[in-house]
Amino acid sequence: MADFWHDHFSVNGDDFYAKSTMTSWDRDVIRGHMLGNFHELLRATAKHPAMLYYLDNYNNSSSEPNENYARELIELHTMGVENYYGLALPSEVPTVSVTDTGGAWPNNGLIQQYYVDNDVYEATRCLTGWRVNDFSDGGNTGEFFYDDDRHDRFSKNVLSSGFSNFQANQGQSDGDNLIELLAKHPGTAQHIAGKLVRFFLADDPPQSVIDDVAEVFYTNRNASNQLKLVYRALFNHPDFADPTYWQSKLKRPFDTVVSAMRACGTDFTVQPDDDDSNSFEYRMDDTGHFPFEWRAPDGFSMHSSYWMSSTALVQTWKTVDWLMDRSNSGIYLTPLRVDTLAYFQGRPNDLTPQGLVAFWMSKIFDVNPPGGWLGDPVFESAVTFLRQRPESPNYPSWPADKAFSIEALEENNYPYYWHERLRGTVSLILASPYFMQR
Template sequence: MKKMFSRISGLVLISIGLVLLSSFFDAPPKAKSSFRMAYKQAGLTDRQAAAHLLSRFTYGATPGEVDAVVAQGLENWFTAQLTATNADDSLKQLLSSYDALNLTNPQIELIFPRGPAVLRAAIKDGVVDKDSVKTDRKEYREKIQAYMREKGFKPEQELVRQFINQKIIRAAYSENQLQEVMTEFWFNHFNVSFTKPDCARFIPNYERDAIRPNALGHFEDLLMSTAKSPAMLYYLDNFSSSGTNTNMEQQNNNRNGAFRKRFAANALNNDSALAKKGQNPKKGMGGLNENYAREVMELHTLGVDGGYTQSDVTQAAKILTGWTIYPMGNLYNNNAGARKALEQLGEEKMKERGFVHEGDFLFAVNRHDNSEKVVLGKKFPSGHGYDEGVTLLTMLAHHPSTANFICKKIAVRFVNDTPPQSLVDKMVKTFKDKNGDIKEVLITMVSAPEFWSKEALREKTKSPFELAISSVRSLNAQVNQPYQIFNWVNKMGQKMYYYQAPTGFPDRGQYWINTGALLNRMNFGLALASNRIPGVKFDLLALNQHHEPESAEAALKIYSALFMPERNTDETTKRLVPLLTDPNLQQKVDEAAGKTVTAQQGSADAMQEQDMTMAANTDAQQMKKIKAKAVAKNNTPAATDMATTGGNNKYTLSQVIGIIIGSPEYQRK
């Protein structure tokens, strides 16, 4: 933590241009920025620029935020975001009820043991008989549940849920929006996934400790902290990777034989069930595993065309042998022995022997291949341990290919799917000159006219998560059940934290927009606006100073402007107004839809309990009744019926809002 603070304060000092020897607590950023954003050159007004800035570096502007940023000064706003120093008291308040978020990994390991571990413990403790397991489902489940309560165990799903909820709350309400945006960016870059059971329970702290504190720091720190984090060590299997060369065997024999034996036998299998049977049933020790070494080059640093070979991968894997997880306390797996062995040895002796123990990370020197290696032409002489892994990762972090790869990816994220090389080049120069300082790279990006060009404005497609959170922010909504948002985001094609491949979600519009996903975006808008997403509350009239729009047309104009500041929404309005004001619209649409369609849709939702024959014989009167019932059920401020412009116009304010959120323009940022 100390390191992070000093980095941040360092930047504050630099970017503010003050040379004061004060900690950042003493010097809150009364930012006078040393850089200029290039939007005037691109012909944008302050408001237009502020809207663009907010659309890219936050999860969407809240009502009135554009004006606030203009008043603060765009550069000042950005500087505060870069240092993530805005007070976030209300966010802390919102997160205070999530008790699993502050646990350490060893605590999590004890409180949220995995299913198989619980089962084995229950068998061991004689709670369930091994012959009855899963044969009598109900009785067995109840016994296990009672056992878990008694032991104070909680299901892992509870941890996952708290974690996902906190991300949604942070994205929606953090005052340090850029930090959240960058946290998401880097998580996706260094992707790990809940789909892999071994690493799942370590993911919350991976984001909390490895990613978020470094999201606006130096790339090298991100790389190092992810490399040592249990989630990554499990996800890409490095935890099990060990050397097999003769040097190592010799070293083994020369050292304290008894310790070696015990430690190796216990082999750091943090989750006995999978790991023990998993990697190599004969030896219990993994042997060389190249997965992390490959992906750290291909995906985390150099990029697939970054100029490395298969030999580089193998050699790097050897350098990283022994990078593993300190055995955590758990009575129910094989770690107890390994941990005991290390504890008996003591921290002093461990250090002497070349072990490194930092939090959850362990460099197990006895598993390290200390032969000579060559990676990317650099020789790593034999006889080294932990230090050569650090040297390797530092080298990768500062490699020119890495600068290119990372800067391009940042530009894709914030500018458009095919950013101009001229811009990427400027960012690469900064990355190299400033030692991989992410803040400086971002400053270079916004100081370039390319960031503000026509080719950038509105050109990115919101991801499903961005769509959902920007809607919440547009509405100033209160989210009491964040998991409901997660479910919708999944339906729209982004199961957050569950992307299986280490590539992370692709960052391009084409990936997000397909027929099924697009329909669900529209349905999301309708569901949200009509208060059909449980636990999401908002007051539409309050957004308009408690004035009820006098017509559907007025509503469309007012709320389009509120939700999409500085966008030209004339086209949307022009297209929709005739529909909105057509007195016979409902009738026309229903006729066109035909009876089967209506009946089918009706039966699919509202009328599930109704007599099917009635639905099949739908006539106008019956449908009216159903609708009246539906409206009554939905009697909330959001559903305020608007003054009709004539005939039987059924547009409600909530419907207008739903259509805005589902509209093509709102999918862009």
């Protein structure tokens, strides 16, 4: 869930102003609100220095309006491009009836169903004066600061068919009311629900699932646990358990790498000024999915097709392979040999190519098929790889059902080098469609 919201409210962590605030952004904004209310989450993102700097709202004033944040607030964070009505006047936009009242909600209960460019311009005016306290004579706290001298004090209209729904001289309330208006708009429910369903279920999911999730989002727009209820509606939806959608999404590179580390018990923590950490970071950068470093405000792509390129796939495989192979003074980051020896110590007769592959596939995928793995295409491919003939023609391929000694695995003896074969085999399993898809 944190990964989803980091992409939805994308902030480039390599940005000069974001670097020192990313810990707070992750802890206080994303993780602090991702199980709560979307309005509260949206408001927290709008007032955090990472976002204020990243999309330039800290520099938005009545004399020099900057629409970067206001545009992304509407197009990405709330209503989405699917609710854009094009080059039209506000009075030409269809309306929908809402029951919300007060603040910027129209008195007649009708609000624009879609937004137009004028709504972006007016939203920009609402957010003037929202900046960061970065001046020495004001405490230099680095926190949100409202500067009334930079605020546009005149009346404004957003999503109200051109009629003023933001009265003059309301100060910071203009921005607060704007955020509530957008967070609780029916179009926002559809946009967020669509992204969640496409992220977790399928790139092209049934509209009925999106509608069902959107209804829960909108109905509970004032609930303190709104988002938790939305996730439950999605994950408990009948279509979520439909085998039609199983493995219809490709894992993104970072997801693949982290899940491989979890499945195989990799003991590795990224640290500053550390050779392994530097190598790991370089490799993740090559995959195109280095965390928090997507420069555009739309976040890393959620569509599988984007990550189907040869570069992303190959570099992901290379990163996983490095994690399986990397050792320091003989101590491997991933204890494949240690775990294998522990399992087969009391059952040496089972240490065959078939037995070893079955053990690791069951461990990685957390399942034991009722009929066993024999005949499964990934299983058979991994067994064939593990038992291949050594380079020397004097030695044959090892029989699939013949045990080899625990000592041969422990000592990585010539000519079969079982420990090396073990690591290569596990890397092969992790590169299979079974593991690359979720």
